[in-house]
Amino acid sequence: MPSLRQFFSHRLIWLALLVALGIGALFARTIWTIRNDEWSYAVQTNSNLARTMEQGLAWSLDSFDKSLEGVAREVARPEVWALPPDLRARVVFDNSLRARGAGDVLVLDAQGNVILDSGSLTPRRTNLGDRDYFLAFSERGERELFFGKPVPSRVTGLNILPISRPYFHADGSFAGVVVGAIRLSYFNELFGSLDLGSNSGVNMFRRDGVVISRFPYGDADVGKTIAGTPNLLRFQAEGTGSFVGKAALDGVERLYSFRPVGNYPLILNVAQSTDTILAKWRSSAWVLGGFAALLMAGCLGLALLFVRELVLRQQVSARLAEAEHDLRTILDNVPSMIAYWDASMHNRFANRAALEEFGTYPVPVRGRHISELLSESRYAASKPYYDLALAGAPQRFERTDQNPKGQPRHSIVSYLPDADARGVVTGLFVQVTDITERKHMENELFDEKERVRLMLQAIGDAVVCSDAKGMVTYLNPVAERLTGWQAFDAAGHTVDEVVSLRSPDNDEPLTNTLRAAIQCGMATPPVRGVLLHRTNGQRFQVEETASPITDRHGTVTGAVAVLRDVTESVVMAERMAHLAQYDALTDLPNRVLLQDRAQLAISQARRDGKCLAVMYLDLDGFKDVNDTLGHDVGDLLLVQFAQRLKAAVRASDTVCRQGGDEFVVLLPGLDGAEAACHVARKILASCDAPFALAGRLLQVGLSGGIALFPQHGDTFDALSRHADSAMYAAKRGGRMRFMLYRGPDAEPEVVLAAVDAGQDP
Numbered sequence: 001m002p003s004l005r006q007f008f009s010h011r012l013i014w015l016a017l018l019v020a021l022g023i024g025a026l027f028a029r030t031i032w033t034i035r036n037d038e039w040s041y042a043v044q045t046n047s048n049l050a051r052t053m054e055q056g057l058a059w060s061l062d063s064f065d066k067s068l069e070g071v072a073r074e075v076a077r078p079e080v081w082a083l084p085p086d087l088r089a090r091v092v093f094d095n096s097l098r099a100r101g102a103g104d105v106l107v108l109d110a111q112g113n114v115i116l117d118s119g120s121l122t123p124r125r126t127n128l129g130d131r132d133y134f135l136a137f138s139e140r141g142e143r144e145l146f147f148g149k150p151v152p153s154r155v156t157g158l159n160i161l162p163i164s165r166p167y168f169h170a171d172g173s174f175a176g177v178v179v180g181a182i183r184l185s186y187f188n189e190l191f192g193s194l195d196l197g198s199n200s201g202v203n204m205f206r207r208d209g210v211v212i213s214r215f216p217y218g219d220a221d222v223g224k225t226i227a228g229t230p231n232l233l234r235f236q237a238e239g240t241g242s243f244v245g246k247a248a249l250d251g252v253e254r255l256y257s258f259r260p261v262g263n264y265p266l267i268l269n270v271a272q273s274t275d276t277i278l279a280k281w282r283s284s285a286w287v288l289g290g291f292a293a294l295l296m297a298g299c300l301g302l303a304l305l306f307v308r309e310l311v312l313r314q315q316v317s318a319r320l321a322e323a324e325h326d327l328r329t330i331l332d333n334v335p336s337m338i339a340y341w342d343a344s345m346h347n348r349f350a351n352r353a354a355l356e357e358f359g360t361y362p363v364p365v366r367g368r369h370i371s372e373l374l375s376e377s378r379y380a381a382s383k384p385y386y387d388l389a390l391a392g393a394p395q396r397f398e399r400t401d402q403n404p405k406g407q408p409r410h411s412i413v414s415y416l417p418d419a420d421a422r423g424v425v426t427g428l429f430v431q432v433t434d435i436t437e438r439k440h441m442e443n444e445l446f447d448e449k450e451r452v453r454l455m456l457q458a459i460g461d462a463v464v465c466s467d468a469k470g471m472v473t474y475l476n477p478v479a480e481r482l483t484g485w486q487a488f489d490a491a492g493h494t495v496d497e498v499v500s501l502r503s504p505d506n507d508e509p510l511t512n513t514l515r516a517a518i519q520c521g522m523a524t525p526p527v528r529g530v531l532l533h534r535t536n537g538q539r540f541q542v543e544e545t546a547s548p549i550t551d552r553h554g555t556v557t558g559a560v561a562v563l564r565d566v567t568e569s570v571v572m573a574e575r576m577a578h579l580a581q582y583d584a585l586t587d588l589p590n591r592v593l594l595q596d597r598a599q600l601a602i603s604q605a606r607r608d609g610k611c612l613a614v615m616y617l618d619l620d621g622f623k624d625v626n627d628t629l630g631h632d633v634g635d636l637l638l639v640q641f642a643q644r645l646k647a648a649v650r651a652s653d654t655v656c657r658q659g660g661d662e663f664v665v666l667l668p669g670l671d672g673a674e675a676a677c678h679v680a681r682k683i684l685a686s687c688d689a690p691f692a693l694a695g696r697l698l699q700v701g702l703s704g705g706i707a708l709f710p711q712h713g714d715t716f717d718a719l720s721r722h723a724d725s726a727m728y729a730a731k732r733g734g735r736m737r738f739m740l741y742r743g744p745d746a747e748p749e750v751v752l753a754a755v756d757a758g759q760d761p
Contacts, residue, residue: 484534
């Protein structure tokens, strides 16, 4: 490159470079020396801290272990268990168990049950047989001190470190476990005296990688494992030392100084962030480096002055050539025809598309008049636009002509005047863009949109569309009828205002399916709800589904909901469900509903030790009413009797029309036959007043039979047969009376007759 050759041809430049490099090397060595000193100090300090912490922890654990060992020795002696509870507790648990940070000591039997508690003479009722330390002794045969996995205490809820030893029977068999606990907060208090800086702290692990304490990071990582990580493998392999590594839990690079804790399977490390260690060094390095850079820049600055002008000139020349090439390349690859014509309409520039249109490519047309390149008709049609543009008025219009193959072609034409500083037009920028394909797509889109509009207006379901923000964009006529909103009024309102479904059960608002489809990007399952008309308050039962609208990239741009009016279907279903369980004439429960309630009442009576009664009733002389006055009057009699019958019983009782003039009454929750007779008396009394039928007053009586649970049967079928039998006995015995079933070999007993309806049986 000529500029570089000229730059390096000056001796002053070489001298300046050598001086600058010397300054840089001197400062770099100084900065590196400072870094090594900082690092060595950090390694030594962290190693000393790790050793001090390890010695303190080992002493505390030795004391706690000796206490556990003493407890295990005492509980293994049979004579200890013969002592009174208070004396046994004093013998087993000594004062050394009350070390700082230590919790209660528990003695577990071979099944994991707590049998001794240092905190109370009455052991807590719990089983710890599922703990890892218990399984280590009972299943894997461990015989020495074992550190369990940190767990929350079942009493206090605080994280603890279980430490345990087994004890054995005289024959050497496993007898149980002595377990104590150290609160993890104790370790945090112990480590809290250190201030190692940001992202630094003290960690303690079990040798298998289970995290016991990480200070000051809290208890979020307690119980996690770093087994198999590079850091733990080095801890396990080297035993003690220092190294730099990234933490498996948070990925921060730290200097680790680590040691085992006494003879226990624990590893303690002091982990200081490398960023914290080198923070002060980096600050110094920036200052020294900046000063060195300033000196080096001063040396080179003088040298740069000699060649700056030459380099700038060469760069400007190269950039102009590059810009001209880039402009030509860009314009030749633009799909539009682009050209520039001077004020006399002679060409000064034309891109490749324009040359191909003129039919001269690759020969340029610079200097040629536009009339030489266009046909006479095309030139005559375009000349008025040229003249207007040369007069200073920009022109933009659409044009339709034919392409070289004779097919219709649509174009957008722009004539932009180019004026100098005085406002005189010196030429025209001309751009012609072929929009034939776009026009074709617009026509197809219009046809498709029209078909969709007609289809949405013709379907019988309501259709509501919204944009991605949940604003309504369209309602078809059915949607207008159901919601009470006009399409032009609803546009711009939220879907929650226009389509708000409520629960048919409690009238609570339901989740808007349109918003749900927009948020999840998936079609929603059908939702049944009540839609309230905006103006007249009419309520429609509807079933709504919604689906998201996505563009070709899968981005949700809106949603469409379809609401089907199911009001008549719901009413019909409710009516059919009612007719399936109620008599069409009297609106009393039919035999199907009666059997369901009877089964439930029998189960309840059997559970509560109560009694229930089944009554069979039959109107006396009903056939004569039908024969003399007609079936319409007979139906009226049945309706009036049903009303009197319902008024004579409790709300919890069930009155059923069995068929014809036969009725069944179910009386649950009775204390005995006397309560049933009381209801029978009220039923007889309800027939004292004559019935008003077809302008006549008729006195109609009844006969009834009663069967009791459990005296007369333990199933509804048995009770029905026996009550029916008692009713027919009442009809044979003179009518207008109730008889109580007494058994298969005994005649029913008259418990109430019309003559003594006011007396107790």
